[in-house]
Amino acid sequence: MSTVLFWFRSDLRLHDQPALHAALASGATRLLPVACLPAQDEAAPWGFARVGPHRRAFTAAALRGLGERMAALGNPLLICQAPPAMALPRLAQAVGATMVVCEDIAAPYEQAEVAALRAAGLQVRCVWHSSLLPPACMPWPVDQLPGVFTTFRQQVERAGITPAAPLPAPARLPPPPDVHAWMTEDILQAVGAGQGAAALRAPALQAGCDPRSSFPYGTPACNGSEAAALDHLARYLERKLPHSYKATRNGLTGLDYSSKFSPWLATGALSPRRIYAQLKDFERCHGANEGTYWLWFELLWRDYFRLLHLQHGAALYRAQGLSNRPSAQHSAHGFERWCQGETGEPLVDAAMRELAATGYLSNRLRQVAASYLIYDLHGDWRAGAAWFESQLVDYDVYSNQANWLYIAGCGTDPRGGRRFNPARQAQDHDAGGHYRRLWAAAHTPQDAL
Structure with a gap:
């Protein structure tokens, strides 16, 4: 009987989840899904918190939504308030696992997290899935990425590269490891499970409902969960807002001047391939125009920034x-x-x-x-x-x-x-x-x- 740890990072969703599909295809008979919250006192080099209260609250909402969906599939999400390099090896030892599957993130801090797990003796399989287009499908190797976005975009469009269809959410998951065999008070304390659960139960910041905010994340419509993300995408399309996107995108206040996809894209509660697929459906029903094209244009910018990291890494x-x-x-x-x-x-x-x-x-x-x-x-x-x-x-x-x-x-x-x-x-x-x-x-x- 094999157990795999699945580590949620910036991919807090079940729809279009290639990394999770890879974990399920690995032959594991048990799956332990884990997310690690940053420590409250973790500081940036400049002397302030690396993750402030707004970002922490929005991510907590995303994790609550994910946890509810995981529980409905019979495999609850374990939230740890401890560094992955501390929590994941301890959990792997407790459940007899040697393999961690997770999203690949090509940035120094995130790469160091993976290196620390490997140094601790774990096998880590990283799956790239944050971009709209896979790097392997580009017209050139990543190390030959054009130095100007316009050249990149034109070559991608001339090559006719389009995203793959988004994957469905899994209908079922392998069961978790037997809790009676490993879930002791010592282990839960060591991985910060109590603090993690408490962080998710913390009351929402009043600032998240500020009526002046262009993205009031404390309101149901802007909640951090995957369900809210998909609802927002559906409403945005139903109201035909893509047609006006290019004309309004430089606005300063209000919910509708821009797509507001970015908060859910950032936590991974919304997949870029899901956006693209539904945008194409919208264009087939209501027609394409400058505004719908510009949403594709912005998603390409997002991909370009990811490829820059694959090309240049820590030099950035x-x-x-x-x-x-x-x-x-x-x-x-x-x-x-x-x-x-x-x-x-x-x-x-x-x-x-x-x-x-x-x-x-x-x-x-x-x-x-x-x-x-x-x-x-x-x-x-x-x-x-x-x-x-x-x-x-x-x-x-x-x-x-x-x-x-x-x-x-x-x-x-x-x-x-x-x-x-x-x-x-x-x-x-x-x-x-x-x-x-x-x-x-x-x-x-x-x-x-």
């Missing part, structure tokens, strides 16, 4: 990134003012207050805020990337890192950075001042640093 996390620029000086005082929304630049301050209060920020304002930190406050772009990692409910390691590199001029873009003039951006996108007034006196619910 150096101070100079892929450039030859000298390391930037860092103004700690300027960075603190930026985090607190106290720079004196109204649009930037409004954006940073919204981020701190709600865990969300429009793409346009992310660019403006990042540019201001780098070029006006002379802050290290890596500190800004870490702050977004801490705060954003839709934090995605690939997109966050690549977008900050893009603004800082340390990535592949040949134009060497993007400086946004906040006064011009306010004139173009908040001419009446509504957004700045909305967040002018916002109270930050936590200490920034």
